[in-house]
Amino acid sequence: MTIQKILVAAALSIILFLSFPFTGVGQDIPGAREKVEMADRFRQEGKIYVVVAIMGVTLVGLLIYTVGIDRRISRLEREVDQSRQYHNH
Amino acid sequence: MKLFLKKHWWKTLSAILLIYVVVAGLLMDAPRLPILNETIRALYFHVPMWFGMIILLAISMVNAIMYLSSNNTNRDIYSMEFANTGVYLGILGIITGMIWAAFTWGSPWSSDPKQNGAAIGILIYLAYKVLRNSIPDEQRRARVSAVYNIFAFAALVPLLFILPRMTDSLHPGSGGNPGFNAYDLDNRMRMVFYPAVVGWTLFGIWLTSLRIRYRIVKSKFEES
DSSP states (O other): OHHHHHHHHHHHHHHHHHHSOTTSSOOOOTTHHHHSOOSHHHHHTTTHHHHHHHHHHHHHHHHHHHHHHHHHHHHHHHHHHHHHHHHHO | OHHHHHOSHHHHHHHHHHHHHHHHHHHSOOOOOTTTGGGGGGHHHHHHHHHHHHHHHHHHHHHHHHHHHHOOHHHHHHHHHHHHHHHHHHHHHHHHHHHHHHHHTSSSOOOOHHHHHHHHHHHHHHHHHHHHHHOOSHHHHHHHHHHHHHHHHHHHHIIIIIHHHHSOOSSTTOTTSOSOSTTTSOHHHHHHHHHHHHHHHHHHHHHHHHHHHHHHHHHHHHHO
């Protein structure tokens, strides 16, 4: 168990280390702001938050549902173990 | 492994990372690139599917080896379920890739070497499922599929990581130069991309753990 914990912790710290921006903020191709079309107006109008909210709610909803299934399986595991103990006596 | 699957901290971590990925992935600054435009953000969802797949399939292969050396039936269950989730993530990776490619490469399937390699890899693992279902004897099924699993993983690695680099590919990092250098992955994207990989992979392990626990309960139930 401890070895597993160490491995997981090591993997996570490497990942976090990698995700840190060492060399400052990245650079765009020169002139990209004018040439490359991005959803700038969409963002300025705040409509992006609608998308964030909808995707966020969908994700959180699915996560909550997953937690519910996890709990049901835990309960089932306890019940099966209990009934097996009962039958063995 | 068994204890790890029932702990909660990594499930919470997965949930937090995924929420962060959705919020930061949409709101944070991304590089302005021609053709890609805003679709660059698909990277936070499409690529982690493949990372998750390869990690889950690696865990599946390790469990196959452990089954062969221990003959512990639970190892066979672990191996099978990690392969199932891995293949599922791979299929999601192919579908998301095709949607993305239709808009950026002009066609959902351009027979890009990496696309073809991924498709062959998925087919190899679908054959794993067929193989499992075709052997009724439990011991034999577990042994044969464990051996097949090891070979399947050994075939997948060159299909995804070696062959596409030997020719030209539309995928970044192909055609000689491995990915994730300064031009392939912007620093701003790194801050979302790596958490996304961890978050989606842990979520994949979480779903796998549910299926494993269901199978183990079922086998206990059938015994008694």
